[in-house]
Amino acid sequence: MCDNNSCVGCKNPYTYEDVEKIANFLRSKVDIKPRIGLVCGTGLGGIPALMTDTVTFPYGEIPNFPVSTVAGHDGKLIIGYLSGTPIVCMQGRFHFFEGYPLWKVVLPIRVMKILGISILVLSNAAGGINSSYSIGDIMFLKDHINFVALGGHNPLQGDNEEKFGPRFVAINDSYDREILKLAKNTAKELGIKGVQEGVYCCIGGPSFETVAELRAMKMLGGDAVGMSTVHEVITAMHCGIKCFAFSLITNKCPMEYDGKNTPNHEEILDVGKERQDDVRKFVERLFKNLAQFKVK
Numbered sequence: 001m002c003d004n005n006s007c008v009g010c011k012n013p014y015t016y017e018d019v020e021k022i023a024n025f026l027r028s029k030v031d032i033k034p035r036i037g038l039v040c041g042t043g044l045g046g047i048p049a050l051m052t053d054t055v056t057f058p059y060g061e062i063p064n065f066p067v068s069t070v071a072g073h074d075g076k077l078i079i080g081y082l083s084g085t086p087i088v089c090m091q092g093r094f095h096f097f098e099g100y101p102l103w104k105v106v107l108p109i110r111v112m113k114i115l116g117i118s119i120l121v122l123s124n125a126a127g128g129i130n131s132s133y134s135i136g137d138i139m140f141l142k143d144h145i146n147f148v149a150l151g152g153h154n155p156l157q158g159d160n161e162e163k164f165g166p167r168f169v170a171i172n173d174s175y176d177r178e179i180l181k182l183a184k185n186t187a188k189e190l191g192i193k194g195v196q197e198g199v200y201c202c203i204g205g206p207s208f209e210t211v212a213e214l215r216a217m218k219m220l221g222g223d224a225v226g227m228s229t230v231h232e233v234i235t236a237m238h239c240g241i242k243c244f245a246f247s248l249i250t251n252k253c254p255m256e257y258d259g260k261n262t263p264n265h266e267e268i269l270d271v272g273k274e275r276q277d278d279v280r281k282f283v284e285r286l287f288k289n290l291a292q293f294k295v296k
């Protein structure tokens with residue numbers, strides 16, 4: 001194993017104090033104290049355009065931060081207001097398939113925790129497994145199946161940092177029921193069509209899935225599949241942040257051996273663009289409604 005702290009097998013070398021230094025760098029440049037964190041998935045990078053009073057940090061300019069390498073992920077941390085609420089937004093995230101160890105994929109969540117967030121909203125692009133889903137649907141996550149963790153890769157592996165949370169953490173209640181209810185009401189208020197509630201399966205990527213794998217996911221209760229989000233949720237749960245996540249269903253997964261529905265990243269980006277107005281409307285109103293939300 002090399003010692004550059006970037007290999008998949010490398011142990012997390014960042015202490016609480018190391019993460020605090022990153023947060024302090026950001027605090028030295030901006031007075032806003034964010035209450036909510038937002039992670040924008042592929043094709044949903046237009047959401048920060050709704051923010052006001054922003055201060056933008058390209059990832060490359062934040063000391064000891066990773067950089068984004070995926071098309072559709074801009075690679076900026078933006079602090080400002082959304083619907084009057086102070087927030088910190090990741091315009092683009094890090095993925096396991098980029099070659100980052102999971103502790104690095106989730107580093108920004110710990111930075112956000114130290115900045116003061118108590119709620120995390122995450123979005124992603126995902127393939128629809130559930131046959132009743134259509135392209136363009138928005139699926140609220142009620143749970144997940146994490147094939148990456150089941151296969152032995154978890155962002156909390158390595159020495160535990162007690163200042164963030166305990167060694168062993170329960171994640172059976174990862175998607176906060178109260179925020180989920182609020183999100184459903186928000187979508188209803190706006191008359192947004194194609195809203196689903198389902199189970200997100202996480203694979204490592206970057207290859208998509210075989211038909212047999214997709215059929216297995218369906219049998220296990222999966223409704224959609226993607227390559228992100230759950231690592232960030234585990235890390236947020238570990239340090240006591242409430243989570244809400246949604247997937248934009250960008251393609252129908254190939255459940256049959258007939259060569260139809262072959263997924264590709266360009267189509268995924270296109271669907272993100274096509275649905276961006278509804279997604280923006282939803283996120284804007286959700287944050288307005290979350291302004292009154294009391295974290296228990």
Ligand SMILES: O=P(O)(O)O[C@@H]1C[C@H](O)[C@@H](CO)O1
Pocket residue numbers: 040041042043093123124125126205226227228229264265268
């Ligand atoms: O960050 P997300 O999950 O939106 O990234 C997308 C969806 C898949 O994970 C990957 C392939 O399109 O990019």
Ligand code: HPA
Pocket residue numbers: 125126127128208209225226227250251252253263268
């Ligand atoms: O079909 C998919 N599989 C995995 N990840 C994805 N992200 C968008 N669509 C997909």
